[in-house]
Amino acid sequence: MKQGVSEDQRARILDLRRRHSFLEVSQITGIPLGTVKTIVSRSGAFRDNEAHRALFCLPPMQVSSGTSPAVQELPPQQGVTGDRDVDALLWLREVIGTGHPGHIEAAMEAAKRIKTPFKQIEERYRQWLQAKHPNNMFAALSSFDLGNLESLAKSSVEKLAKQTEARSRFGDRIFSLTDAEVFCETALDGLEPVGDWDLDKAEVAGRFKARPDLMPNTLSDCIHELEYWGALYWLREACERHCGDPIREASARDWFVFDLLAQIRPRHKDEAKAVIRYMARSGRADHRKDCDRIIDNLIG
Incomplete structure (x- = not known):
């Protein structure tokens, strides 16, 4: 040279x-x-980091009889409210909640035989809830959208698919720490939280940057990792509703990588577009200040 x-x-x-x-x-x-x-x-610092991608990656799908969803028995019909129409609709929602296509199809057909308008049933259920829980102002919210069986069917099918994927990828270890989570815990070991939960962002960045072998090199690397954290969370959520936030160190890593979207320059137009698509589908575009910084970086 x-x-x-x-x-x-x-x-x-x-x-x-x-x-x-x-x-x-x-x-x-x-x-x-x-x-x-x-x-x-x-x-090579601006090529995709293969070591990074290998760590922040879900286990491969393993197809076996143990991962296939078993057809659940129909939930028993119960007299919950004493109102025939309300109880029938509540039961149909339980059937649809199994996520199994056969059960859902039968429930949707049965729903057509209910002659009372669903809005009236929803109102009667709301009144029952208010009478049963007079001091709970949020109890009546349980009746909201009671008759929207199509939306429930869609979400139930998606939930069952995620449960099946979780079993296929993790077996019975879906809530065990992944190698990526162990890496985050190790890298941030000894950091004290600022307030009740958060870790100091500068200290977090310093710790992770001290491991350049596992840093995202590109915006594509960043999206790869961010989607890993998102997928891991939703697979766990499907298996246990309200499973809780990720461990503190994993959450800190997620936000650290998200912040890199405003720092690493796009290599080409398609990579910039991929960041914009990620922001739209992830819902993180709601963070206005962060979103503006990312856009400035993409068009800068």
Whole structure:
């Protein structure tokens, strides 16, 4: 190479490249543009990190008779409220809640034979709840959308599919710590929470950056990991409703990687589009301040 570049300069070039264009890095450092491009290319730091992706990855699906969903027996009919129509609708919702297509189809057909409008049934159930729980202002909310069986059927099928996937990937160890979670615990060992829960963001970033072998190199790496955390949470949630938040260290890692979406420059237009699609489907676009920083980074 025509111009000698020290290791400190190389490190600075790579750090700057995460937030600036090649030309900007050249102008900031005073190092020729061609040299900057060569250093970045040879470093491999801006190619997808395969070691990172291997760690933040769900176990492969294992198809066996033990992972296939067993057809559940129909839940017993019960006289919950004493109102025939209300109890019938409550039972049909239990049947649909099994998630099994045959049960759902039969329940939807049975629902057509209920002559009372579902809105009237919902109101009668609300009145029963209010009478039974007079001091609980939230009890009546249990009657909301009682007759929307189509929505319940869709969510029940999706839940059963996730339960099946969880069994296929994890067996009976869905709530055991994954290798990724163990890595996060180890990396952040000894950090004290700020307040009741959160860990100091600067300290978290320092700990994770000290493990460059498992850092996301690209925005694609970031999305890969963020989707891993999301999938892990929803598989667990399907198996046990309200399973709780992820462990503190995993949550800190998730937000650390999310913040990288506003720091790592997109390699091309398709990668920028992938970030925007992730923001839309994940619901994290609601974080306005973070969203603005990410957009500035993508179009910067």
